[in-house]
Structure formats: structure tokens, C-alpha cells
Amino acid sequence: MWKKKKKQTDSETNDFTTSISDLMAGLLSIFILALCYFMLNYQTVTSKYAGNMELRTQMLKDVGNDLQRQGLQVHIDTKQGVLRIPESVLFESGEASIKPEGQAAVTQLSQSLYRVITRPEYKEALETVFIEGHTDNVPIHNEFFQSNWELSTQRAINTWNLMRNDIPDFNSQFNTRGEPIFSCSGYAETRPVQDNGLDNNTEEGRAANRRIDIRFVMMPPKDANETAGR
Structure with a gap:
């Protein structure tokens, strides 16, 4: 048992x-x-992300080369996705109104930018174009501007207003999510140029930080599940 x-x-x-x-x-x-x-899935997303970064680099080069052919010298930072215009091209010191020669430069910029971003290969990949105002670290306080925040923001807005007056179709440019592509922002002295080796407390360093940046942001890669569900 x-x-x-x-x-x-x-x-x-x-x-x-x-x-x-x-x-x-x-x-x-x-x-x-x-x-x-x-x-x-990771390899697919990484490949798409790298492809978008390559598109951004090429887009910046296309705009920069077009402007340089017209005699407008701009700085291209492909790593940050930025087209940089020095203050001296657009504004008098401490002012936000664009001077006459600056208006001509913005017109050149607008036309070159429009020709490039409306190409099919770029239009689908572009999420946002930021017009950014930047100043040096010297405080400003006068009857027009209480701080560098107001100055930098107003410069960005004035640049954008001139751009869309030159190219009204900028107002109807949207990304693939249906959001307006263009946006304005002001950063005062909080985002100095990092890679020029200059001391931000010297006149040369301050001059480099007084600028308008046109920053290109690409659409993030679509998730495979999101794409399949549509």
C-alpha cells in the first residue's frame, strides 16, 4: 500500500x-x-530619427547657401539646427525696430526660407521653426523695455511680423499635426552661444550673443503601433 x-x-x-x-x-x-x-521597432525609429536629422542639416545648408549667394552672411549651426543672424545686421543697440538694411536682410531670409521649407521632402518632416531673440548680459531698463526679456521677445516678434508680411503664405504653413509651423520666443541673456570660445563678459562675447536665431525642429519619428492603427 x-x-x-x-x-x-x-x-x-x-x-x-x-x-x-x-x-x-x-x-x-x-x-x-x-x-x-x-x-x-527601435531600429526603425532610430533610422527615421537619423533621417530627419540629415534632412534638417541639408535644409539649413540649402537656406544658408542661398542667402550667401545673395551676399547675406549668416552662421549655420547644424548640430543645434540653427541659422543665426547677428544683431548688427538687423537692429541698432538696445532697439527692437528693424533698421532699413535689416529689413532687406529679413526679406532675403523670408524668400529663401519659403523656397526651401515648402519642398515636399522638407515640408512633411518639419515640426516647428522658432524665431528666437537673444541679448547679451548687460541689463536694460528704459522707457521702452524694462528688461532684456522684453527686448529679446519684441525683436523676435518684429522679425516674424516682417517675415509674414513679406511672405503671407507663412501664416498658412502647418506641420503634419495641423499645428502652425512658426513660433516666436525671447530668451534675454539666458542662452549665450556656447561653442565660440568667447567670454560672455567681454564686448566680443556680448556682441556674439546679441542675435536672432532661426531654429528648426523636426517631427519626431512615428511609433510603429500608431502608424499601423491609422
Whole structure:
């Protein structure tokens, strides 16, 4: 009697072990499949992101080369996605009104920018174009501007207003989410140029920080699940 009961117990133990082994093998298979899916999806998203960065670089170069052919010298920072215009081209010191020669420069910028961003290869990939105003670290306080925040923001707005007056179609440029592409922002002295090796407390360093930046932001890669669900 005891031996028979012992044999039944051994059989149950073997069955339980087999079931656990099958379960672990099934879970391992699911994990491997999930990992493979994640890696494939990650590679796809990374590839699309890299492709968008390449598009941004080419777009900046296209605008910059077009402007340089017209005699307008601008600085292109492909790493940051920025086209930089020095203050001296657009404004008098401490003022937000664009001077006459600056107005001609903004007209050149607007036309070149419009020609480039409306190309099919760029239009679908572009999320936002920021017009950014930047100042040096010398405080300003007068009857027009209480601080560099007001000055930098008003300069960005005035630049944008002139751009869309030159090219009214800028007002109807939207990204693939239906959002307006153009936006304005002012940063005062809080975002000095980082890679020019200049001391921000010297006149040369301050001059480099007084600028308008046109910053290009690309659309993030679409998630594979989001794309499949549409």
C-alpha cells in the first residue's frame, strides 16, 4: 500500500515538473519574440530619427547657401539646427525696430526660407521653426523695455511680423499635426552661444550673443503601433 502511494506521488511530481518546464519554455519564447519586436521597432525609429536629422542639416545648408549667394552672411549651426543672424545686421543697440538694411536682410531670409521649407521632402518632416531673440548680459531698463526679456521677445516678434508680411503664405504653413509651423520666443541673456570660445563678459562675447536665431525642429519619428492603427 505504501509503495503504491509512493509511486503515485512520484508521478504527480514528474507531471508538475514537466508543466513548469513547459510554462518556462513558453514564457521564454514570448520574451524572445517581444525582445525581437522591440529591437526591430527601435531600429526603425532610430533610422527615421537619423533621417530627419540629415534632412534638417541639408535644409539649413540649402537656406544658408542661398542667402550667401545673395551676399547675406549668416552662421549655420547644424548640430543645434540653427541659422543665426547677428544683431548688427538687423537692429541698432538696445532697439527692437528693424533698421532699413535689416529689413532687406529679413526679406532675403523670408524668400529663401519659403523656397526651401515648402519642398515636399522638407515640408512633411518639419515640426516647428522658432524665431528666437537673444541679448547679451548687460541689463536694460528704459522707457521702452524694462528688461532684456522684453527686448529679446519684441525683436523676435518684429522679425516674424516682417517675415509674414513679406511672405503671407507663412501664416498658412502647418506641420503634419495641423499645428502652425512658426513660433516666436525671447530668451534675454539666458542662452549665450556656447561653442565660440568667447567670454560672455567681454564686448566680443556680448556682441556674439546679441542675435536672432532661426531654429528648426523636426517631427519626431512615428511609433510603429500608431502608424499601423491609422
